[in-house]
Amino acid sequence: MHEHGETGSTPQEAPQRKGFMLVLSSPSGAGKTSLARKLLEVESDIAPSISVTTRSRRPTETDGVDYWFVTPEQFTAMRDRGELLEWANVFGNLYGTPKMPVEQTLEAGSDVLFDIDWQGGAQLRKAAPHDVVCVFILPPSAEALRHRLRSRATESPEVIEKRLAGAPHEIDAWQDYQYVIVNDDFDQSLANLRAILRAERLRRERQTRLPEFVAQLQQEL
Numbered sequence: 001m002h003e004h005g006e007t008g009s010t011p012q013e014a015p016q017r018k019g020f021m022l023v024l025s026s027p028s029g030a031g032k033t034s035l036a037r038k039l040l041e042v043e044s045d046i047a048p049s050i051s052v053t054t055r056s057r058r059p060t061e062t063d064g065v066d067y068w069f070v071t072p073e074q075f076t077a078m079r080d081r082g083e084l085l086e087w088a089n090v091f092g093n094l095y096g097t098p099k100m101p102v103e104q105t106l107e108a109g110s111d112v113l114f115d116i117d118w119q120g121g122a123q124l125r126k127a128a129p130h131d132v133v134c135v136f137i138l139p140p141s142a143e144a145l146r147h148r149l150r151s152r153a154t155e156s157p158e159v160i161e162k163r164l165a166g167a168p169h170e171i172d173a174w175q176d177y178q179y180v181i182v183n184d185d186f187d188q189s190l191a192n193l194r195a196i197l198r199a200e201r202l203r204r205e206r207q208t209r210l211p212e213f214v215a216q217l218q219q220e221l
């Protein structure tokens with residue numbers, strides 16, 4: 001039975017949330033970018049962190065949407081000015097997270113979604129252990145990973161083989177992540193990711209108005 005409004009008491013303001021950082025990492029080609037894109041389409045109150053990178057832009061990518069594409073000099077200058085929340089060298093290119101947009105989104109009470117490697121995940125966990133939720137995405141098999149990376153064909157065959165060769169080492173990080181999703185069926189993986197997001201939003205410590213709400217509730221009873 002829906003009891004709301006039946007007592008005649010004044011409806012109270014809904015408790016508000018504290019935003020958190022949702023980090024997706026995986027070996028290259030496991031599907032984290034596809035899952036991240038879809039999650040942003042179907043969920044609200046979550047914004048992507050747009051990284052800066054020195055990697056060349058793929059034809060399918062847009063500057064300022066997928067990444068901010070910068071020169072090594074621009075990257076180093078940003079890093080040295082302390083403008084990056086984390087950064088790493090991944091497969092010979094530099095990648096980093098601009099600090100200010102993340103801080104602004106969190107302060108506004110929304111969540112931030114990161115598609116970053118294990119080195120970045122470790123740096124964020126160290127900087128803000130209570131505000132980071134880490135999800136590791138695994139491929140269902142070695143063959144599936146090879147197939148996904150090769151058929152995506154966004155890199156040269158040499159770079160694809162380099163990324164595949166690095167996969168066992170990247171996978172080593174899986175035990176540092178709170179959640180693990182084996183990305184076999186895409187829709188199921190998305191549903192699991194949405195379940196994580198929903199549950200993490202309900203954590204007591206993220207519902208910032210709960211103490212007042214509960215105190216008022218107890219007073220009125």
Ligand SMILES: Nc1ncnc2c1ncn2[C@@H]1O[C@H](COP(=O)(O)OP(=O)(O)OP(=O)(O)O)[C@@H](O)[C@H]1O
Nearest residue numbers: 026028029030031032033034148152183184185186
């Ligand atoms: N569950 C899935 N089943 C089949 N194909 C998938 C699945 N998830 C993603 N893919 C495909 O696998 C390829 C790699 O996915 P994606 O680019 O999202 O990987 P990634 O983890 O972000 O890789 P990278 O780290 O290299 O950026 C894409 O072509 C994508 O469409």
Ligand SMILES: Nc1nc2c(ncn2[C@@H]2O[C@H](COP(=O)(O)O)[C@@H](O)[C@H]2O)c(=O)[nH]1
Nearest residue numbers: 051087088090095096097115116117119120
């Ligand atoms: N530590 C960081 N890693 C990042 C960041 N942005 C992306 N990445 C990771 O790099 C690899 C390769 O990405 P690709 O787009 O070239 O395929 C992948 O694991 C990304 O998650 C970042 O800002 N920091």
